[in-house]
Amino acid sequence: MTRYDVDYSSLPEHMRQGASDYIEHSQRPGSFLLAVLQNDLVESFAHADSINIEAMHTWTMWLNNEAPGECWGSKAKVDAWLDLCAICRRRPGEMTIVLDGRVSGLCGTCYERGKDDEEAARPTEDEE
Secondary structure: OOOOOOOOOOOOHHHHHHHHHHHHHOOOOOHHHHHHHOOOHHHHHHHOOHHHHHOHHHHHHHHHHOOOHHHOOOHHHHHHHHOOOOOOOOOOOOEEEOOOOOEEEEEHHHHHHHHHHHHHHOOOOOOO
């Protein structure tokens, strides 16, 4: 189930998951898709493989007709989208840092809720 009503089927097959991960979960895309989303034509072509070069018109149509307007069009819009919590889609202000130094992609509330859910799912000593 997707959070947004976006049809990815017109995109090159090898790009669908990356586009979906970006829109649905605020995951940073690769250099080509990032340039497309930021509306940077020169960088888009510089990072495109042969399939995506052929699909540039498809990308522009898909952005205009399918992608949420607030997630593409400029570097600022893309940066703001990447700052959204992957679960609640609110701007948390600060993402939670996990043990290995990576940003979790979740706001503190959702990160803590996930930890609580993990704790609740663990068997107690009596259940083991």
